[in-house]
Amino acid sequence: MIDIIMMTLLVRLYLFSTCSLGFGAMAGTVAERTAAGAGDAETFELGGVDPAREHRIVALDQQVVNRIAAGEVIHRPVSALKEMLENSLDAGSSSISVQAKGGGLKLLQIHDNGHGISREDFPKVCERFATSKLREYGDLEHIETFGFRGEALASISHVAHVTITSMTEGATCAYRACYADGQLTAARAGEEAEPKACAGTRGTQIVVEDMFYNVLARRNAMKSGAEEYAKLLQVMQAYAIDNAGVAMSCKKQGEASSDLHTLKEHSTVDIIRSIYGSALAKELVPLKGEEATIGLQVCGQLSNANFSAKKLTFHLFINKRLVESSVLRRTLEEVYAAYLPKGGHPFVYLSIRLPPESLDVNVHPTKREVNFLHKEEVLAAVQQFARDALISENTSRTFFTQALLPGLEVTAPVSSGEDLAQAAGNSKPAYDPRKVVRNHSGMSAGELDKYICRLSSTASASSGSAPRGGNEGSARRGQSGGGKRSRPEAEAQHAVAEGAVARSDVALCVQPSSCGSKRVTSASSSDRTWVPCELTSVQTLLRRVTQQSNRALTAVFSQHVYVGRVDSTYVLLQHLTKLFVVHIGAVSESFFYQQALRLWGNLAAIQLKPPVSVYDLARAGLNDSASGFTADDDSEADHIALGVVDLLNEKAEMLCEYLSLEIVDGQLHSLPQLVAGYIPPLCGLPLFILRLATKVDWTAEQACFQGLAEQLAILYRVSQMGEIFTPPEEGVGDVVAGSGATCAFENGGHLASQCDEDVLSEAWTIQHVLLPAIRRDYEAPSTHASNGAVVQVACTEMLYKIFERC
Structure with missing residues (x-):
């Protein structure tokens, strides 16, 4: 028992002495290392185990500090641009230009004409907290410059390669220097890091290249170059607006044109x-x-x-x-x-x-x-x-109508009461009440006239006589367009048979003159045989018409319902649930151009009896201010008029063959009939004859045919819709039956026309003659949607949203 106790005491004494020696040795080692200044933390080794390193507070390296600060100031290229742009404005610049590549990441260059940087200041330009705009903290209370901290260029130089070229007023040359991490650097290896003299102009140019080359995480996080450039441009635009009087420009490097360009004179x-x-x-x-x-x-x-x-x-x-x-x-x-x-x-x-x-x-x-x-x-x-x-500024408001757009929705109209009753019988409505229409393109022309309130007979008589044959002329063709006529004779017979123009109801009058009575009669087309036109130039022009047409616009005209006239220039047309205002002059000119090409070589003739002098027409055209001709004496006008006669006499055979425009010995005998029953405004004949000679390119076939069709379209277009014509004075000459108005040329070549009280108004002719022809054959060009010729003004679906009824 005593032996066991003694053994235990000896073991404890041994362990105690061993531990004391071990800890004492460690303590001595730590004391020695600390005294020697070895490190700011120690690792104690006890039984082969390494504890965590001890951390102590130390001052960061200056380069780390500068890069952290640069990351706060320069987030992306637009941040650098804003800082440099404000520096240029602080320098009193009146012209600032910016170029960028890769959205400013690859290159960002700004050039101004400010007061510049002196050579002595170059070493401090990119030094942090170096500025010429602030001297003490109290100056911040009155600071009026953009910059004041001196961090912008320093921050840029820590994340990019910077090159500065500057010249002050009165200096003999400019100086250029390169910067990195806020310090001057040599442009090439082996050179001294100091500003170098170079050629230049007054002002400063700063070139920033490879932005964030040493901060790859941020560079990779940047958006595409296009998006970064858009941000640059947005800042430039804002400063340009606020700094009227400072010329600014911004563009991508290598581009010829600038995306922003303002002048000092701009407001x-x-x-x-x-x-x-x-x-x-x-x-x-x-x-x-x-x-x-x-x-x-x-x-x-x-x-x-x-x-x-x-x-x-x-x-x-x-x-x-x-x-x-x-x-x-x-x-x-x-x-x-x-x-x-x-x-x-x-x-x-x-x-x-x-x-x-x-x-x-x-x-x-x-x-x-x-x-x-x-x-x-x-x-x-x-x-x-x-x-x-x-x-x-709220005294008036402007509301823009919706221009006709391609891709109109085509919906079958529900017009009959039977259809409505059938739809009402279903549990779910079979029709949309917003899209119900009473009228459609299959209705007879003039069907809406019964909804117009008539004036008393006295008032009607005072305003003019209504055209006869209106009811007969209301019989509308069954088909709603799209089919092309096979021959002009069929077109003429078709129009007359349906009452578009009733020969017996049209009276033509002639005013006597020194030239004798001149009558306009419609020539029978039975003497002409339909010959398909295979001329390459005409077919090319027709294909161009089709290529430039718009399907949705064409549907508006081929399925329209005439509503009425707005004034002397515009008419209202309905297409399904939409209402359009149409410039009848622009539409008719385009339509007659197409008609001239489609009927090329197959046109019927409108005879002028007796024929009209081409010379007199040319002289009248020269006297018209619309011709743009001015002469000091009549001899020059006579010379031009004779030249017109000679040219048209030379081209008479071709004009007669292709256009039924007959000129014999300087006399105009006939005009082409582009639409059966329609007579062009003959007051335009003088300018028409003059322009045939001066506005048509007679040297090339296709250009010539195009010019002829264009001049015919200008002559035949509806200029203004007149009211019902007043009866002529007593003493009117012969009256003949025909398909249009007649004309008389007084002394001096002026054209005068008068009509009997029974003559149909031009508005009636447009409704019952011209618009039905347009419905059949017109290919509406896309330009009508953009030039105001066709404008949508109402839509029942939209009106239903407002009024909950139509």
């Missing part, structure tokens, strides 16, 4: 027009206001209630700094909520001036945000200024 509105277009510029409202109690001055440009965009465009400058303010944005959106439709947004450019001492610009690394005193008063004042500006 703010001119700059906005060049950037956003005239549609916005003409709707701008100037804003100007002042609140003396807080030193507030506001100016800018706002879009009025006529302008609405899908996205808000908001340029806000406070003391010339481009900043953001979500509170002010919401304030202005509240103002526009009362004027714009839901989903519509305005254009706003605001420039706010506040006393420098009430503005704190040192609240954001990129100076994107600022703080200012009296925020509530400023917001209320700006809101009131904007409201007053909009109210002052």
Whole structure:
């Protein structure tokens, strides 16, 4: 028992002595290492185990500090551009140009004509916290320049390769230097790191290359070059608007044209027009206001209630700094909520001036945000200024009609009561009440006349006699268009048979003159045989007509219902559930051009009896101001008129063969009949004859045929729809029956026409002769949708939304 106790004591004593020696040795080692300054943390080894490293606070390396700071200031290329652009404006530049490659990541170059950088300042240009705009902290209370911290170029040099070329006023040469990590570097290996003399002009050029080359994570996170360039351009546009008087340009490197180009002479509105277009510029409202109690001055440009965009465009400058303010944005959106439709947004450019001492610009690394005193008063004042500006311009509103677009929806109309009754019997309506129409293209012409309230007989008599044959002429063809006539004789017989023009109901009158009575009669077409035109030039022109046509527009004309006339220029046509206003002059000219080509070589003739002198027509055309001819004496006009006669006599055989335009010995015997029953406005004959000789290219076949068709279309087009003609005075000459009006040429070649009280009005001719022909054969060109010739003004589906009935 005693032996066991003694053994235990010996073991404990041994263990105690071993541990004491081990810890003492470790303590001595640590003390020695600490005294020797070995490291800022130690690893204790006990039984082969390494504990965690001990961390102590140390100062970061200066290069690490600078790169961290650069990451706060330069987020992307647009951040660098904004800083350099503001430096150029601080330098008093009147011209600033920017070029970019790869959205500014590969290259970003800015060039100005400011006061430049002296050679002595080159070593400090990219040094952090080096600036010429601030001397002490108190200067921030009165700072009016963009820059003040001296961080912009320093930050750029830590994430990109920077080259600066600058020249001051009066210097003999410019200097160029390269920078990296805030310090001057040599342009090439072996050279000294100092500015080098070079050629240049007054101002500064900064070239930034390979941005974020040493921060790959950020470079890889950048968007595409196109998106980055769009951000660059947006900043340039904003500063261009706020700095009218400073010429600015921005383009991609290698491109010939600039995406932004403003001149010093441009006003703010001119700059906005060049950037956003005239549609916005003409709707701008100037804003100007002042609140003396807080030193507030506001100016800018706002879009009025006529302008609405899908996205808000908001340029806000406070003391010339481009900043953001979500509170002010919401304030202005509240103002526009009362004027714009839901989903519509305005254009706003605001420039706010506040006393420098009430503005704190040192609240954001990129100076994107600022703080200012009296925020509530400023917001209320700006809101009131904007409201007053909009109210002052809200005396009138502009509503744009919807232009006809391709791809019209074709819906079969429901017109009969039987169809409605059948639909009503179903549990689910078989028709859409918004799309119900009473009229369709299969109805007879003049079917709507029964809905017109007639005046009393006395009033009717005073306004003129209604045309006879109206009921007979209302018998409409069964088919609604699309089929082409096989021969002009069939067309003429078809039109007369259906009452488009009743020969027995048309009276033609002649006014006596020194030339004798001149009558217009319709020649029988039985002496002409239909010959298909196989001329390559004519077929090419016809194919061009088809290629330029619009299917939806063509459907409007081929399935239209005539509603009525608006004035002397426009008529209303219905197509299914839509109402269109149509410029009858433009449409008729296009239609007659196509008719001349389709009937080339197969045209019937309208005979002039007796024939008319081409010389007299040419002289009358020269006397017309529309010809643009001015002469000091009559000899020059006579010479030109004789030249017209000689040319048309030379081309007479071709004109007669292809167009039934017969000229014999300087006398015009006939005109082509493009539509049966339609006589062109003969007052246009003088200019027509003159233009045949001067406006048609007779040297090339296709150009010649095209010119002839165009001049015929101009002659035949509807100029203005006249009222029912008044009866002629007593003493009127012979009256003959025919298919149109007759003309008389008085002394001097002027054309006069008068008609009997029974002559059909031009408006009636358009409704019952011209529009039915257009319905059958017209291929409407796409240009009608853009030039205002055809405009949609109403749609029953849309009206149903408003009135809940049609």
